[in-house]
Amino acid sequence: MSSTAPPRFYAARLTGTTVFDPLGDVVATVRDVVVVPQARESARAVGLVVEVAAKRRAFLPITRVTAISPGQVISTGVLNVRRFEKRTGELLVIGDLLDRVVTLSDGSGEATVLDIALDQDRHKDWTVSRLFLRRRRRGGGPLGRLVSRGETITSPVAEVSGLYGTQAEQSAHLLAASYQDLNPADLGEIIQELDPKRRIELAGELADDRLADVLGELPEDIRVEVVTGLDAARAADVLDVMDPDDAADIVGELPEQVAGQLLDLMAPEEAEDVRRLLAYDEYTAGGMMTTEPLVVAPETPVAHCLAMISREALHAALASTVHVCRSPLETPTGRLLGIVHFQQLLRERPDRPVGEILDADKVAVPPTAPLSGVTREMATYNLVSIPVIDEDGRLLGAVTVDDVLDHMLPDDWREQDEPVPTTGQIDLSQIARATARDDAKEG
Structure with a gap:
């Protein structure tokens, strides 16, 4: 029974690869890979060092890389061009790890690192997996000095030691690594x-x-x-x-x-x-909303919406609702036509345009709506998120249920030792206090 090998790239071979945005325009060129060693496993890639205009080197977070393949790297198109500076605990694969001498755990001696492979796991993280090495052997010259001319081998990173330096050199990031889970x-x-x-x-x-x-x-x-x-x-x-x-x-x-x-x-x-x-005031819809809800045009097929929702990085509450708007589709958008809930998408055929299945109850709030008003609307219509629109009906953002709860609970709830009330046990005085505070502001 065969299994599909995980996506893999070799860092040295990736150097010089062009970075493209989703439209196919050239963004930058890859120059290095930034990794952070972990306490109980190999190093995890956190980003790429890329070269932009005027040979300026910038940092491209790995979370903004959507694909790595031979000859190209695809990014989201968003790149902060501030000059790259390596942080404590970070290592550069090309700049720091290549040419390091490691010890093989099988007792066969030492080897020099020529290249490093990174594999993508099921969580979409890229981690150092294998090393391309050249064995070191003793030459016949004076003092039996070491020469780096020997056979080349490939070894799992777990079967060598010394790649990331001594224990003392790694101590700065071990504390953070021990909390990774x-x-x-x-x-x-x-x-x-x-x-x-x-x-x-x-x-x-x-x-x-x-x-x-x-x-x-x-x-x-x-x-x-x-x-x-x-x-x-x-x-x-x-x-x-x-x-x-x-x-x-x-x-x-x-x-x-x-x-x-x-x-x-x-x-x-x-x-x-x-x-x-x-x-906006903190306790209004505008102050609580996120400006990055899911937004699509009415002609967008159901299958595309489901693909958007399936992204791991998307907050669960935001993934519950797709907002259908006229162009532009970045907030503030064109006119909001309506919303489609996740469950509705699952019941429709994949090629059907979402504009044909809009929710009949067009519930939305203005950015000035107080917390109490937002809470009542969400409770009335059993919503986990609610659109925020301006006077022209344009979508400004969406308020999610977690943001409402954060504003309803006492300011020091994270510091309290007793359990926070769960569903069915919320203290009604909290809602009363929030309502009174909003009514006082409106007055």
Whole structure:
């Protein structure tokens, strides 16, 4: 019984490969692969070093790479062109690992690394899997000096030692690696228990997307402490990969000068979304919404919508609803025609246009709608997300149920020892307090 081999690329052979955007336009050229060694497994790729105009080297996160194949790399088309700077715990495959001398675990001696293969696992992560090596043997010259002329072999990375340096050299990132299997909420609890210096050290070792998830689980004062403790360019990178509504929450908590600096350092498209959200009060639909819901044109077939929903990186609540709009399809869109729920898509034939199956109940709220109004609409129509539209009917974003709960619960709920009430046990006084607060603001 045969099995399909996982996708694989060799780093040295990837060097010089052209990076294209989804439309086929040239974006950059690959120059290196950035990896982070893990505690209980091999190193995981976090991005590519690419060369853009004027031989400037920038970082392309692996989460923005949609395909790697011989002769081409396909990206989402979004590239932050700030100059690449290697962070603590990161290693460059070409710059740091090639030509290293490793020891073979079978006792046959040492070998020099000529190339490194990375495989893609079922979670879509790229990890170092195999090494292309040249054995080292003793020559017949004076002192039996080592020469690197020997047979070439391919070895699983688990069967060699010394690739990532000594234990002391790896100690900086071992703490972060030991927590890699924890979900963001559990890791957030651990970070709360650390002293401030250790928090910053641990945050510095986490990949951007991982740190972004963890920040969303921290109390306001601690996440402000972490973000302000990071290098400004690193903090901006983390905000870039966050959902716009979560990034806006953090930026709104920062001192004005720091917030302005980070917005200037963020990718222009991401910063624009955050600035738009900051214009609304926190406890309104505009302040809670994400500006990146699923949006399609009415002629889009059902099969394409289901493919969009199946993306692993998509938040479950956002994946529940497809918004059908006139062009443009980036928020603020053209006029919102209606929504289609995930379950409805499953019941339709794949080639049917979604414009023919719109939900008859066109429920939406304006960006100024208070928390209490959003909550009532979602409860009335049993929604896990609700569209936010302007006075012209254009889609501005969507509020999801998790954002509503975050604003309904007490500000310090993450720091409380007792369990948070679950479905069927929510304290009605929380809703009363939220409603009273909104009514007071409206008055």
